[in-house]
Structure formats: C-alpha cells, structure tokens
Amino acid sequence: MALGRIDYSIIIIYLIGTVLFGMYIGRKMKSGDDYFLAGRSLPWWAIGMSLVVTDIGAVDMVGIAGAAYLYGIVLGNYDWLGSVPVMIVGAFLFIPMFWKSKVSTIPEWLGARYNQSVRTISAVIWGVVTAFGLGVTLYATALMFNLLLDLNPKILIVTESQYVRDQVVEATSAGKTHDFLNLFDYDQIQQVIDDKDPNLVLIHKGFDKNLLSNSEIIFFDENEISPEWGESMMNLARPPTWTLMYSIIIMSILIGTYTLFGGLKAVVYTDVLQCIVMLGGSLFVLFFGIYRLGGISEFVSIIRSLGPRAQDHFELILSVDTATPHPWSGIFLGLGLVLANAYWFGNQNMVQRTLGARSEADAKASYVFGSFLKILIPFAMVIPGIIALAHDPNITDADKAMAILVKDILPTGALGLFFAAFLAGLMSSVDSALNSGATIWTKDVYQKFVKPDASPGQLLIVGRWITAAMLAIAIFFAQFATRFESIYDLSQTILSLFQGPSLAIIAVGMLWKRATGTAALISLVSGVIFAGMLMWVNNNASIPLFQVSEPFLYVAWWSFVLSIVILIVVSLNTSPEPESKLKGLVYRYE
Amino acid sequence: MNNILLTSTALADTIANIFRGVGDLMRGWVMAIPMGVAKGIFIAYFFLLIYWIINLPEDEVSVALDNGKIIKLRPYALFSLTSIIIIYLIF
Numbered sequence: 001m002a003l004g005r006i007d008y009s010i011i012i013i014y015l016i017g018t019v020l021f022g023m024y025i026g027r028k029m030k031s032g033d034d035y036f037l038a039g040r041s042l043p044w045w046a047i048g049m050s051l052v053v054t055d056i057g058a059v060d061m062v063g064i065a066g067a068a069y070l071y072g073i074v075l076g077n078y079d080w081l082g083s084v085p086v087m088i089v090g091a092f093l094f095i096p097m098f099w100k101s102k103v104s105t106i107p108e109w110l111g112a113r114y115n116q117s118v119r120t121i122s123a124v125i126w127g128v129v130t131a132f133g134l135g136v137t138l139y140a141t142a143l144m145f146n147l148l149l150d151l152n153p154k155i156l157i158v159t160e161s162q163y164v165r166d167q168v169v170e171a172t173s174a175g176k177t178h179d180f181l182n183l184f185d186y187d188q189i190q191q192v193i194d195d196k197d198p199n200l201v202l203i204h205k206g207f208d209k210n211l212l213s214n215s216e217i218i219f220f221d222e223n224e225i226s227p228e229w230g231e232s233m234m235n236l237a238r239p240p241t242w243t244l245m246y247s248i249i250i251m252s253i254l255i256g257t258y259t260l261f262g263g264l265k266a267v268v269y270t271d272v273l274q275c276i277v278m279l280g281g282s283l284f285v286l287f288f289g290i291y292r293l294g295g296i297s298e299f300v301s302i303i304r305s306l307g308p309r310a311q312d313h314f315e316l317i318l319s320v321d322t323a324t325p326h327p328w329s330g331i332f333l334g335l336g337l338v339l340a341n342a343y344w345f346g347n348q349n350m351v352q353r354t355l356g357a358r359s360e361a362d363a364k365a366s367y368v369f370g371s372f373l374k375i376l377i378p379f380a381m382v383i384p385g386i387i388a389l390a391h392d393p394n395i396t397d398a399d400k401a402m403a404i405l406v407k408d409i410l411p412t413g414a415l416g417l418f419f420a421a422f423l424a425g426l427m428s429s430v431d432s433a434l435n436s437g438a439t440i441w442t443k444d445v446y447q448k449f450v451k452p453d454a455s456p457g458q459l460l461i462v463g464r465w466i467t468a469a470m471l472a473i474a475i476f477f478a479q480f481a482t483r484f485e486s487i488y489d490l491s492q493t494i495l496s497l498f499q500g501p502s503l504a505i506i507a508v509g510m511l512w513k514r515a516t517g518t519a520a521l522i523s524l525v526s527g528v529i530f531a532g533m534l535m536w537v538n539n540n541a542s543i544p545l546f547q548v549s550e551p552f553l554y555v556a557w558w559s560f561v562l563s564i565v566i567l568i569v570v571s572l573n574t575s576p577e578p579e580s581k582l583k584g585l586v587y588r589y590e
Numbered sequence: 591m592n593n594i595l596l597t598s599t600a601l602a603d604t605i606a607n608i609f610r611g612v613g614d615l616m617r618g619w620v621m622a623i624p625m626g627v628a629k630g631i632f633i634a635y636f637f638l639l640i641y642w643i644i645n646l647p648e649d650e651v652s653v654a655l656d657n658g659k660i661i662k663l664r665p666y667a668l669f670s671l672t673s674i675i676i677i678y679l680i681f
Contacts, residue, residue, distance in 0.1 A: 044655075073681055076677075076681070080674050080677055080678070081632065081674075084670050084671070084673075084674050085635070085636060085639050085671060085674065088639060088643065088667045088670060088671060091663065092643070092646055092650055092651060092663075092667075096650075314681060315681065316677075316678060316681035317625065317628055317629050317632065317678075317681075319625060320617065320621050321621065328625075328628045328632075329620045332628075332631060332632060332635075336632075336635065358656060359655065359656055360653070361653030361654055361655050361661070362655065362656075364653050364663060365655075365661060365663060368666050368670070369666075371667070371670045372666060372669070372670055375670060375673050375674065375677075533605070536602065537602045537605045537606050537609075538606075539602075540598050540599055540601075541599065541603050541605075542599060542603050543603075543606070545606045545609055545610065545613065547617070
C-alpha cells in the first residue's frame with residue numbers, strides 16, 4: 001500500500017502541529033532552570049509517558065523490530081528484564097536520591113558525592129557520547145523518514161535465484177541507502193520499471209535482452225559479482241534525487257525548532273502526545289498484523305515453517321552458544337545487572353525528566369508508572385518485528401521490517417496517522433538526547449569552567465546555542481552510522497564502553513558511604529579504558545575474544561565488575577570522605 | 591601500514607590469550623547450566639525484587655502528591671513484577 005494524498009496531509013499536519021505545540025508549551029521560558037528542568041513542574045504521568053516514548057524512539061523502532069525480525073522475541077528482554085524491574089528499583093532507591101539532592105545533571109551529583117574531577121570527566125564523556133549517539137539516533141530517524149515517505153532511490157534486481165540477489169545486495173553495499181526491489185518473475189519487469197522508476201535495474205542472465213531497451217538496465221552473470229563490480233554498478237545508477245542527508249537535515253530543523261524554544265517542558269509534553277498515539281498505533285499493528293496472517297496459531301506456524309532461521313523466535317532465553325548477540329548469560333549479567341541499571345538511573349537522558357518533577361512523590365510515581373507501560377512495549381515493537389518476518393521473510397535490510405509491514409497492511413488514512421505518530425516517536429528520542437546533552441555541556445562545563453556566576457537568563461541563551469551546536473555535530477556524525485550493520489548494536493556498543501564504570505561509581509557511591517572520590521576517579525577511568533581495550537582486542541585479535549557477534553553485553557559486565565573491585569579496594573586504602581558531605585547523598589543517611 | 595596492522599593483531603592476540611583461558615573456564619561453567627535453571631535464575635531475580643519491595647518501609651513506598659493525595663505505589667510495583675514473572679514462565 002502506497003501513501004495517498006490524505007496520508008501525506010496527516011503526516012505534515014501532525015509534524016507541524018507537534019512543532020507548534022512544543023513552541024507554545026515553552027513560550028514562557030525565562031531561565032536555565034525552565035529550559036533544562038521545566039522549572040521543576042512536571043507531573044508523574046507526563047514524566048512516565050515521556051520516559052517510555054523516549055526509550056522507544058528511533059533506535060527501538062528501527063533497531064528492535066529489525067533485530068526481532070532476525071532473532072525473535074529474545075529482544076523482549078530489553079524491556080521485560082532491562083526496564084520493568086530496573087525502573088521499580090530506580091523508583092524507590094536512586095531516583096528519590098537524585099531528586100532530593102536538587103542537582104541538574106548526574107555529573108553534578110557525582111561532583112557533590114565524590115569530587116569535581118569525577119564530575120568533569122563524567123560530564124565530558126557523557127557530552128561526547130551523547131553528541132555521537134545523537135548522530136546515530138538522527139540517522140535512524142532519517143532512515144525511517146525516507147522509508148516511510150518512499151524517498152529512497154531504488155534498485156530493481158531481477159533473478160530467479162535468491163542467493164544471487166543476496167550477493168548483489170552485499171556487493172553494492174547499498175542496503176541502507178537504497179530500497180531493493182526483488183523480482184523473480186521476468187514477465188513483470190516492464191510493469192515494475194514503469195511503476196517504480198528504479199535508479200538502476202540489474203537483470204540476471206537468462207532473460208531475452210531484446211525485449212527491453214533501456215540504457216539503465218544492466219545484464220549480469222553471477223560470476224561477475226564482487227565488491228568492485230558492486231561499486232561500478234552503483235556508479236552507473238541514476239543519481240538519487242533525494243538522499244538520506246536531506247532527511248537528516250529536515251528532521252533536525254523540525255526537532256531543533258521546538259527543543260530550542262521549549263526546552264525540557266516541550267520535550268516532555270510533546271512526548272505525552274506521541275506516547276498515546278504511538279502505543280495505540282503499534283498495538284493496532286500487532287492485532288491487525290496477526291489478524292491478516294490468519295490468527296495467532298497461523299502466525300506461529302508460519303514462523304515455525306521457516307526452519308532453522310526462526311527456530312528460536314519464540315524463546316526469551318537463548319543458550320550461551322547462540323549465534324545471536326543475545327545469549328542468556330550476557331542478557332542477565334550485561335543487560336539485567338549493568339546496562340539496564342546504567343540506562344535507567346545513570347543516563348542523563350532518562351533521569352533529567354525526574355529531576356524536573358514537581359515533587360519527590362511525582363519523581364517516584366513516574367518510574368512506577370513507566371514500568372507499567374513498559375510491560376506493553378515488546379507487544380508493540382518486538383512481536384510486530386516477528387509478524388514482519390511471517391509477512392515477508394525476504395526483506396534484505398531487517399531495519400526496514402517494521403516500516404514495510406506497516407506499509408503493506410494498513411489502509412490509507414490509518415497509514416498516514418500511524419506514520420505521523422511513528423515519525424513523531426522517532427523525534428522524541430532525538431529531542432531528549434539534545435536537551436540532556438545541552439544541559440550537561442551548559443551546567444557541567446560552561447557554568448563550571450567558563451562563567452560560574454552566569455545569570456539564569458545567560459544560562460538559557462547558552463543552553464540554546466549549545467543545543468544548536470549539538471544538532472550540527474549530530475548531523476555530521478549521522479553520515480557515519482551507515483557503516484554499521486545494526487543501529488541498535490552500534491548504539492549499545494558505544495554505551496557499553498561507559499555505562500559499566502559509570503554505574504559502578506553511582507551505585508556504590510549511593511549505597512556505601514566509605515566510597516571515596518579518589519577511588520571513584522581511578523575506577524571510572526580504568527573501567528572505560530578496560531572496556532575500550534576489550535572491544536579493541538575483540539575486533540583486532542586473530543580469533544575474537546568473545547564468541548558472540550556483538551559483545552557489548554559482556555563488555556559492559558566486565559568493565560562494571562572491574563570498576564567495582566577497583567572502587568572498593570582503592571576506597572579502603574584512602575581517607576574516608578567527611579560525613580557532613582555525604583548526608584543526603586548516600587541511601588538512608590540523612 | 592601492513593606492519594602496523596600485523597603489530598596490532600599480535601598485540602591483540604597476546605592480550606586475548608591472557609583473558610581467553612579465564613574466559614573459556616567461565617564459559618564452560620555457564621554452558622553447563624541447563625536452560626531450565628537459566629530461566630529459574632531470571633525468575634529468582636524477579637522474586638528477590640518482590641521480596642525487597644514487600645519489605646520496604648511504608649514511608650518509602652507511599653507518596654503524597656502536591657494536592658495532599660496519598661498514593662500507595664507498592665501494589666503497582668508488585669503488579670508489574672508479577673506480570674513479568676508470568677511472561678517469563680510463558681516464553
């Protein structure tokens with residue numbers, strides 16, 4: 001099903017409406033606190049919905065559904081293990097501690113608990129990671145924007161052999177930037193060319209050349225296929241009229257406008273709107289998708305009939321020697337005990353909303369409410385990825401699975417509404433990263449080192465300039481994201497370098513008053529270096545150190561363990577922090 | 591350039607060999623755990639959290655909003671965790 005005029009109208013109205021709504025919400029912005037923490041006025045329900053929709057932004061929509069297409073329901077662990085229990089722990093332990101300390105950022109809390117060196121290193125690492133991660137998120141958002149609005153250039157491959165088709169896709173390295181149209185039936189070539197106007201047509205041997213006369217059509221033999229051949233074919237393709245970069249810039253302008261004007265308040269309240277529509281739309285796709293397949297039992301039997309590639313698609317826990325990046329040991333240790341905790345109460349992006357809560361009660365209740373909503377997310381994101389597999393097992397780029405499913409099954413009108421919500425949801429993860437990154441750079445770098453006596457008005461102006469600068473950096477980084485196979489794995493890899501050590505010093509610092517500033521500094525630096533070294537060794541050794549394809553879960557776990565050991569050993573060998581300094585910063589130590 | 595690549599591979603191999611022995615040993619232990627027990631570890635973790643929630647003092651799980659209304663968060667937290675246990679039992 002292609003988008004109709006009514007669909008495009010809905011999408012445009014929705015996107016412009018979101019921008020105007022965000023600007024309206026933020027119209028009374030007067031100080032840095034208004035901009036970064038919404039004047040500490042946010043209610044629990046808005047924060048809870050914002051937390052959830054931020055987490056299911058571009059990375060989840062593109063990456064999780066795509067990974068579920070490849071690996072199945074094991075991706076549900078990222079919410080059921082990686083969010084629900086952790087948010088409950090956060091609600092009663094970490095979040096109230098942050099809120100009561102009245103800080104604006106996690107590095108600021110680390111500065112109060114340990115020392116200014118820990119704060120600065122943490123702030124700079126987070127600032128850089130956020131800027132880079134923002135590029136990945138922006139790329140994912142633009143990728144979906146192109147796909148949903150059918151803006152990608154197209155390559156038509158005509159062959160009776162699936163193997164040959166896969167080889168062509170690999171040789172051209174254009175899986176992310178182009179849509180591949182696959183045709184196994186030679187009789188329909190002219191019709192597809194007329195309807196889709198592909199930029200390049202590659203026809204496998206065995207077809208009578210005299211039947212077509214088009215200079216863009218190239219006939220090939222499978223023996224020719226190689227990376228060099230793929231590159232030469234791409235050079236022959238008609239240049240695209242619309243590239244991913246245009247979409248990246250458009251999304252940046254839309255998101256930048258309301259984030260720049262409205263700050264955290266605009267981010268949170270636009271998220272509320274997006275959460276309602278997105279959850280509703282995604283659950284509709286779930287039920288409608290299963291209905292179209294003929295019911296649950298038919299859905300399950302289609303997946304089972306796909307053989308070995310889908311034999312574990314309904315298993316939440318996979319063995320240690322699984323070929324996927326999700327063995328149960330890595331999921332439990334790396335995700336459940338480290339990355340999830342680091343994400344939900346060590347990530348400025350998420351915690352910042354609760355720091356803007358109007359009371360401690362709202363901060364706590366927001367996380368409990370969020371955990372409640374999080375139970376639904378795998379039903380809205382992961383299972384549709386598996387439905388996409390049942391619907392079409394031949395999608396060449398798994399990251400496009402969700403969009404293809406939605407496009408194929410929803411009727412006109414509903415399609416436009418869903419795509420608008422989908423795009424708005426994608427925007428929510430970019431706006432959040434943008435706002436939290438700007439907060440760190442403004443509060444922990446500018447205010448601390450450049451102008452400690454900056455007025456609230458000056459902080460507002462600087463915050464807006466930094467937001468604009470971060471967006472420019474993100475646009476630059478976004479073009480490199482195409483080099484990675486899976487967006488989700490890339491973002492997790494980046495985070496895993498820092499999350500383990502970061503969580504170690506936050507958790508131990510909050511639970512153990514004997515932890516010292518010197519120990520935290522050594523622990524943080526050595527943990528990040530160790531994580532980077534593990535990743536480097538794994539990529540450069542003749543035989544990879546880890547036996548899973550993307551070892552980010554194990555890297556996070558081992559860097560966390562090492563950081564904890566160093567933190568404890570060094571703390572016991574350095575002078576304790578003064579007790580007066582620790583009050584209100586250590587759990588149940590008032 | 592080739593020399594640099596060879597040197598970095600050699601260095602990576604040396605470091606990898608140091609960790610690989612310990613890693614293989616631990617991997618062997620984890621591999622020996624039956625899948626049923628592995629699932630049990632996940633569920634035990636959720637039960638541990640339920641136990642913790644039940645034993646939290648009342649003032650930490652009941653919150654007063656700005657309008658004075660008291661909300662008891664414990665039942666909601668227990669509901670979330672129980673739902674997750676059911677999901678892990680099904681899949």
